[in-house]
Amino acid sequence: MEVDFSNIKVIGFDADDTLWVNETYFRETEERFADLLEGYETKNKVDQELFKKEMDNLEIYGYGIKGFMLSMIESALELSNNKIPQETITEILNLGKNMISHPVELLDGVEEVLSSLVDKYRLIVLTKGDLLDQERKLEKSGLSKYFHHVEVLSDKKESNYSNLLEHLDIPVDEFLMIGNSLKSDVLPILNIGAQAVHVPFHTTWAHELVSETELTNNHLKLNHLRDILKYLNKH
Structure with a gap:
């Protein structure tokens, strides 16, 4: 599909199964x-x-x-x-x-992508889960230096995203979300008017699965996180 990320200034990354194995x-x-x-x-x-x-x-x-x-x-x-x-x-x-206590296992290409984007975009982590555990994993990962902001949300619904973007003073049309879950990282983002990129992980929790009727073609799907550089680095 044709994508236009020329207006993007802030990129949100999911954490579990997007940055590291979970x-x-x-x-x-x-x-x-x-x-x-x-x-x-x-x-x-x-x-x-x-x-x-x-x-x-x-x-x-x-x-x-x-x-x-x-x-x-x-x-x-x-x-x-x-x-x-x-x-x-x-x-x-x-x-x-x-x-x-399990060691944090970064997914392939994550540090390469973050280091390539950090000087061109404002990068933030938008994840859900237990606050203490997610903070611990981020610290263990060694990735903290790349992010301007880290937010652990109670859930990832449209209202959660809208409230956060407003709180951080991020215009919807300048925001791009990257994650492995259609239900949490893609569909609610598209519904509030922002852009999203889906990078599937090889296994998905049943709670995160979506039906065919919910699927949309209004987002970019990539096989590997590293592929996002082809779309962002040309701007």
Whole structure:
């Protein structure tokens, strides 16, 4: 598609699965969690019940590893009729702690892209999740030096973006969002009149999937983050 980024002055980057690996660790932990509960339910049933519990808890705990840990514990208690051993609860807690302490793995080309853009655009991080965890990951990543502003949002809906752009005094037509989620990083951005670039990650949380009827062709889709330089560096 034809894109015109000549008016862009501010670029927002999603963090998880756009700058660094994230969803992969959730999938691996879900596998281990299902193994811990194999004496009570099938893997498929455990996966389904855990996802339902996460959805039920989103408004209470929000996004992030800590809410995920609590949802695993609640699911384990319910699926075992409260018979899950204390030792297994401890193992579940350790699964979550291991996720939190996991080294940050930057995606290929991220530092190259940021270093190329930092002197030409105002770069900001717009992510959702647990504030402490996201701040920790950003610090571990070594990427803080590239960003003018970091915002950890409770959610990524149109109102969240609109309020933030207004707060930061960023005109909608000067803003470009780059991320891996159509639901969180692309569609709400297009709906408020800004521009978005979709860079898919190889695995997507079910909650972030969108139906075919929601898809739009009004955005650029790239196979690799590095490809954005072809569109931005010519301005």
